[in-house]
Amino acid sequence: MKKLFGLLMVSILLVLAACGSGSGEASGGSGESETVTIGYFPNLNHAPAMVAKQKGMYEEHLGGNVNVEYQTFPDGATFMKALAAGEIEGGLVGPGPAMNSFISGVDAQIIGASSTGGTVIVSRNGSGIESWEDVEGSTFISPRVGCTHNVQFETYMKERGVTSERTGGSMTHVTGEPARYQSMFENGDVDVATAPEPWASVMEQEVDANVVIPTSEISFGETLPAAVMVTSDDMVDNNSEQVQKLVDAHKEAVNYINDNPDEAIDITIEGIADITDQQLEKSAMENAWERTNFTYEVNPDVIQEFGNSSHDLQFLKEQPDFEGFVNTSFVE
The missing domain is CATH 3.40.190.10 (Periplasmic binding protein-like II)
Known part of the structure; x- marks a missing residue:
């Protein structure tokens, strides 16, 4: 009788162990997302x-x-x-x-x-601006102050002696979303846009915008x-x-x-x-x-x-040190 009872207990324990093992595997294999x-x-x-x-x-x-x-x-x-x-x-x-x-x-x-690439400087049709030489005294728009397209444009213009009011020059700078550039051209709110593509091409097609500085000429246009x-x-x-x-x-x-x-x-x-x-x-x-x-x-x-x-261009107060900023190990 004792022998039979012992065998029965062993069987129960084995079943419980198997159930416990199965439950543990299911839990471990279904980690939270x-x-x-x-x-x-x-x-x-x-x-x-x-x-x-x-x-x-x-x-x-x-x-x-x-x-x-x-x-x-x-x-x-x-x-x-x-x-x-x-x-x-x-x-x-x-x-x-x-x-x-x-x-x-x-x-x-x-x-x-x-x-x-993909940064194009365009002017509003009727603004009288056909080249960079006509930009002085105009109002230009970029997505944000000191953004990539803003720096590209102002770098190019400063090399030619033209700067924005922010640094004592003649160009007035406003900001806005590129998707709104077309309506701002139509309303005559701005003269020049630092346009990331496809918005430059859209304005060329929809409102006859003029390409003032192409991608191939704008500062950092084909390298940055x-x-x-x-x-x-x-x-x-x-x-x-x-x-x-x-x-x-x-x-x-x-x-x-x-x-x-x-x-x-x-x-x-x-x-x-x-x-x-x-x-x-x-x-x-x-x-x-x-x-x-x-x-x-x-x-x-x-x-x-x-x-x-x-x-x-005085967007940054101090000379930048980009040590540790660019990590190329993941693309190599």
Whole structure:
């Protein structure tokens, strides 16, 4: 009887152990999902983010336990505030806002580029401005003070002896979202726009805007990344594997754009329409595409030169030191 009771207890314990083991494996294999938020703008040079979103590239690289969300921004300063606050894990932004935030103490790193080119200086039809020599005394618009396009334009003009009122010159500077440039031209509110593509091409097509300074001539036009991929120091230090996956997805998107330009244009038109409610003509986007080079490689020396120019224009109070700012290890 005792022997039978002992065998029965052993059997019960084995069953309980098996149940416990099975329960533990199920719990360990179903870890809680986390959310990664990617930020970007409705500009052509942010096309890699739109392509990656539409094709599910971030989701594929990050894996099933990661929920990917997307957040769009009107300008770089707002984007960088969101990054500093931990509201986004990374994304695409102009090098100007990224640089300004880094100098201000925000823990951020450039981990790749998105594109070069795509900045065009255009003038309002009827303004009488046909070349840079006519710009003195005019009103120009850029997305933000000290943003990438602002620095490019003012660098070019200062080299020719023309500066803004901010530094004692004659040009009046206002700011606004690029998607609103067309209406501001139509209303006669501004004379010149520092326009990121595709908005320059849109204004050429819709309101007969004149190209004053093409991408090939504007300062840093073909060397400076028009947009860079950034993330926080915390992500690099504590979640480098996830950062690598984000960069790998971004690289896949850039390669896809270069291999499939027609489809990428359609995706970008749709992506911009979703954000701005503006359906752009494909012909305008094709023109803008010709002015843009999509690449994920970034040159730290160019970033430093751009920072030096920002300091020279008095956007920065001190000469910038970008040690630790550009991290090329993830794209190599």
